[in-house]
Amino acid sequence: MNYDSQMPLDPFADDPNDPASFLDPEEPAPPLTDEERLHITQDLALVARFREELTPHGILGIFFLCEDCDDLHYYDWDIMAANMAATLRGELAPVHEPSVEPDVNAYVPWDYAVGFLDGINAPR
Template sequence: MNFDWQMPRDPFADDPNDPASFLEDEEPLPPLTDEERVQIEQDLKLVAEFKRVLYPRGIMGVFFYCEDCQENHYYDWDIMAANMRSTLAGELSPVHEPSAEPRPEAYVPWDYCLGYLDGLEAPRF
C-alpha cells in the first residue's frame, strides 16, 4: 500500500504485536469496472470543488450515516480524496480515525454539497 502523506501514520506500524497481524489476509479487491472508475474520478473532482468552495466557509468535510453502527461518520475533505485515490489504485482505503471530538456542525451531507454547487451555478434573475 502506498503511504499517503495526508493520512496519519498507522499507530501500529512496525509493531510486531500489531493486533491486525492476527487477522487473515483479505481477498484482493476486484478490479473496478470502467463505469466505477469514471464515477470515482468524477467524485474526486467534486471533493476538490467542495473543499475549494465550502472549506473557506467553515465546512471541514462530509458525514455519512452508518447503518451498521447507526451513527454518523465524519470525513475531512483530504481523507475523502485519499480514500478515493486508494480505491482508484486498487488498494484498500488507509486506516483512519475521525477526530476525537468532531464538530458535527462543521460537516454536511454529500447531497448538501451537490446542492450548494448547483446553487452557485444557478442563473441569477
C-alpha cells in the first residue's frame, strides 16, 4: 500500500474502475530511455525555475486537463517535482492531489509557465 499520512486518501480507493488497477505494484516500471530521462530531468529543472520565478507572483503550480475525466487537475510545485523525481528513480509516484478546492487563479498551464520564463529572459 502506498500511504503517507501527509497525503490525502486515494480518490480511487475501492473504485472498481480505478485507472491504475491494471498496474502490478510488484512489477517494476520499464526503465527509462536516455531520451526520456533527459526530458524529465529538463522538466524537473524547469519546475524549479517556475517555482522561483512564479511563486512571488502568487502562482503555486500547474494545471492540466485530465483526458480521462475532462476535469482540470491542479499540481503544486512540490507535487510536480516529487512525481518527476519518482519517475527518475523508477518508482510510481505517490497518489496525491492538492486541496479539494484549490485557488484556481494560483495555477497556470505548463505552456504559460514556459512562456513566462521566455519573456523574462528575452533580450531587451
